[in-house]
Amino acid sequence: RDLINTPASDMGPPDLEAAARKLAEQHGAKIEVTTGDALLENNLPMIHAVGRAADRAPRLIDMAWGDTGPKLTLVGKGVCFDTGGLNLKPGASMALMKKDMGGAAAVLGLAHMIMATGMAVQLRVLIPAVENSVSGNAFRPGDILTSRKGLTVEINNTDAEGRLVLADALALADEDKPDQIISMATLTGAARVAVGPDLAPYYSDDAAFVSALEDAAAGSADPVWRMPFHDAYEALIEPGIADLDNAPKGGFAGSITAALFLRRFVTESKYAHFDIYGWQPADAPARPKGGAGQGTRALYAALPALLKP
Known part of the structure; x- marks a missing residue:
């Protein structure tokens, strides 16, 4: 909550790095x-x-802890402020963009719980920490970027930047072939339109993951909602030039197509993705207005079942 609530003037990439180093x-x-x-x-x-x-x-923050047990890698979107880049956001849409590093905050919070309780796991935390800003050297609509994995990405909107930084981090995570990769990100407005601010939408094709998470979410008052990796929409993320499109036209299934985009970068490991909001818009019992850790309590409670040797 504190990391998300801190203004971007005091929570830029160096400050997020400092928080990770302190942890x-x-x-x-x-x-x-x-x-x-x-x-x-x-x-x-x-x-x-x-x-x-x-x-x-x-920068890319890479933290590792533990030398026994299954391998778990957490990847958190650390966009410390998002102007939208050259596809500049309207002022109203920019107002809460200090929270665009909510995925990074969530994985740091989950990592803190795992380490503080001595969970038997080999933990890795990867956080791409950036600001999506505007200047003469900003990346542009129409650019073709080559990712760490070698897949090329056509930039059709610079405001769909979170999936770009996550993609490189996910490719790096996958090279280590952990038992489970989980990404958390304040990734799409489409997810908020679909389920509102209270629920944390997540994507997984692993029945054991889904069962353990749903049971844990109910018991920890941390509600989640399963969304589909719908294979039929794969064609929507394939543009005319590059391998992938970072912002498919048409507006359909925005959260799903973003999740499918990310899944392309994980080919060797089990993968789950959380498209969280990271913000409580109004005071509620036990939930003060402001930054919110979504999905972290549910995941922490589910991990013992998920990561049985």
Whole structure:
């Protein structure tokens, strides 16, 4: 909640890195951060492309903890402020964009719970931390970006940037072949239109994951709602030029097509994706207005069942 509520002036990529370093130090975790042009040298080109226009350099935060048990990798969207880029958001749509790093906050919160309770898991946390800003070197509509995985992406809207930074991080996560990859992101307005601010939509084709999560969500007062990886919509994310389209035209199934886009970058591991809102719009019992950790309590409660050796 505190990370999300902090204004972007005080919660940019360096500040998000500092929060992750503080958490790593608290629990004896290892942490490495790849910053600025080093992203290009380390084959993380889409994270660099999205964040290069900001005066605070983009970076990938990579934290690891635990040396026994199943491998779990959490990937959180860390867009510390989203102007929309050259496809500039209207002012009203920009007002809450300090919360666009809500996925990063959520995975850090979940990581804190896992480490504080000594869960028997090999945990990795990957956070692409960027600002989607406007300047002369901003990435443009019509650009073709080549991802870490080698898939090319046609940019049809620079405001669909979250899936770009997550894609490189997911490809990196998948190379390690963990037992489970989970991404969390304030990714699409379509998810909020579909289920409102209270529910955390998630995507998984794993029956065991779904069963464990649904049971845990009910018991932890952390409601979730399953959405479909609907294969028939795969054609919607395939443009005329590149392998993938970051912003399919037509407006149909925006949250689903975003999830399908992300799934293309995970081919070796079980994968689940959460398209959270990360914000409580009005005071409610036990839920103050402002930043909200969605899905984290449910996931924490579900992990023992999900990650049985």
